[in-house]
Amino acid sequence: xxxxSFAEFIDMGGHxxxxxxxxAIALIVIVTNIVNPLMHKRQIFIEQASRLRREKPKS
Amino acid sequence: MAEKKWMPRWFYQLASxxxxxxxxxxxxxxxxxxxxxxxxxxxxxxxxxxxxDYQQGNSFRIIYIHVPASILAQSCYMMMAxxxxxxxxxxxxxxxxxxxxxxxxxxxIAILSLATGAIWGKPTWxxxxxxxxxxxxxxxxxxxxxxxxxxxxxxxxxxxxxxSTAVLALVGLVNIPIIKYSVDWWNTLHQPATxxxxxxxxxxxxxxxxxxxxxxxxxxxxAVAMMLRLRNEIIQRERRSSWVRDLITG
Numbered sequence: 001x002x003x004x005s006f007a008e009f010i011d012m013g014g015h016x017x018x019x020x021x022x023x024a025i026a027l028i029v030i031v032t033n034i035v036n037p038l039m040h041k042r043q044i045f046i047e048q049a050s051r052l053r054r055e056k057p058k059s
Numbered sequence: 060m061a062e063k064k065w066m067p068r069w070f071y072q073l074a075s076x077x078x079x080x081x082x083x084x085x086x087x088x089x090x091x092x093x094x095x096x097x098x099x100x101x102x103x104x105x106x107x108x109x110x111x112d113y114q115q116g117n118s119f120r121i122i123y124i125h126v127p128a129s130i131l132a133q134s135c136y137m138m139m140a141x142x143x144x145x146x147x148x149x150x151x152x153x154x155x156x157x158x159x160x161x162x163x164x165x166x167x168i169a170i171l172s173l174a175t176g177a178i179w180g181k182p183t184w185x186x187x188x189x190x191x192x193x194x195x196x197x198x199x200x201x202x203x204x205x206x207x208x209x210x211x212x213x214x215x216x217x218x219x220x221x222x223s224t225a226v227l228a229l230v231g232l233v234n235i236p237i238i239k240y241s242v243d244w245w246n247t248l249h250q251p252a253t254x255x256x257x258x259x260x261x262x263x264x265x266x267x268x269x270x271x272x273x274x275x276x277x278x279x280x281x282a283v284a285m286m287l288r289l290r291n292e293i294i295q296r297e298r299r300s301s302w303v304r305d306l307i308t309g
Binding site for chain 2: 001002003009012013014015016018019021022023025026029030032033034037038040041044045048049051052
């Protein structure tokens with residue numbers, strides 16, 4: 001461990017804001033890049049399923 | 060087919076959207092687990108265990124996001140351009156879809172690289188931004204990504220859109236060596252590359268091993284994000300085919 005206490009870990013030698021902000025942006029970028037296509041997939045499946053129901057010949 | 064097949068078999072299989080959908084379905088969980096594991100280990104290592112830099116102190120820990128993001132933003136661009144070229148030359152639909160899937164990921168990763176660079180620059184150089192060769196060429200990379208996304212969405216026909224964006228991506232490829240050598244060609248505030256193929260890193264192993272873990276983690280994350288987008292693109296474009304119909308109706 002490079003830190004003596006949790007408070008020191010958060011403070012990052014006075015650079016806490018810079019370090020944590022960088023990691024927070026990284027987290028946002030990574031999560032959006034995963035969640036976005038997953039939500040899009042759901043939407044495609046819903047749209048295509050309703051299209052298939054519409055186009056289905058009356059049986 | 061009278062045409063002689065002179066490429067390995069997997070190359071032709073790769074051209075089949077259905078085969079691609081199936082293989083990425085198998086690869087996705089592997090890369091997802093690898094990405095989560097390496098990124099978690101790497102982040103904890105980077106934030107809590109790696110030693111602080113003797114000059115920069117703890118702000119140095121931004122390197123564990125900034126360097127992987129910068130490497131990935133450039134690799135992603137190269138992949139997009141190569142996929143675009145394959146699509147142009149062999150008329151391979153899947154390659155066009157790969158190129159299209161790369162662009163939004165690359166753009167966000169380029170933003171991450173620029174943002175973390177600015178945040179790191181403030182305590183280190185005393186400025187968020189300088190018009191320096193490395194920073195400017197990286198900003199151009201972001202604009203190339205944005206231009207490619209805009210061009211792709213502006214053209215209705217999928218094939219024409221893919222061809223136009225492939226040409227733009229290939230022209231923009233000149234920017235990649237400019238980014239790489241900008242620190243050697245011009246006087247710059249930016250430090251030279253951390254990793255090179257020919258030399259050992261200048262920093263001690265306690266610093267660069269976690270960095271390597273983060274780089275691998277970022278690549279695995281990219282594989283996951285790219286495959287997710289590629290699969291969406293495949294089912295959208297192949298929606299008329301019977302296998303997609305079966306997939307949707309379950």
